[in-house]
Amino acid sequence: MGRREQRERIVTILYIHIMGGQYEESLFDDTTIQMANEVIQYTFALDKIISTCLENYTIDRLNYMDLAILRYATYEMKYTKTPYQVAINEAIELTKKYTNLDDGKAKNFNNRLLDTIKNYLETTQG
Numbered sequence: 001m002g003r004r005e006q007r008e009r010i011v012t013i014l015y016i017h018i019m020g021g022q023y024e025e026s027l028f029d030d031t032t033i034q035m036a037n038e039v040i041q042y043t044f045a046l047d048k049i050i051s052t053c054l055e056n057y058t059i060d061r062l063n064y065m066d067l068a069i070l071r072y073a074t075y076e077m078k079y080t081k082t083p084y085q086v087a088i089n090e091a092i093e094l095t096k097k098y099t100n101l102d103d104g105k106a107k108n109f110n111n112r113l114l115d116t117i118k119n120y121l122e123t124t125q126g
Helices: 003-018 030-041 043-053 064-079 084-098 105-125
Strands: none
Touching (some): 003 064, 003 084, 030 043, 030 064, 043 105, 064 084, 084 105
């Protein structure tokens, strides 16, 4: 499984978690489950960063799939060595696949928000 597919599977687990559902563990490998669980452990900190960077919008207005994508991208930027631009580009690809209607609004919104998060993390993490 490639890195992009693993990201997609992690975001799927995060989405199911946000929805309050249960996922069939046999459908996911141990590494994917472990990484998703780590993101879930950081939910409060990730949501705080996302909320801080939202302008004229609140986190509870985000659809659940976008929230899962944004949480994972923010997690990658803050807690892993994934380059910011890679995390953002991968999140935008997931947005285009799952939440972007033909108007491009979701892609543009998430791209702007992730760029703001990147700038925030650069200034707060040094």
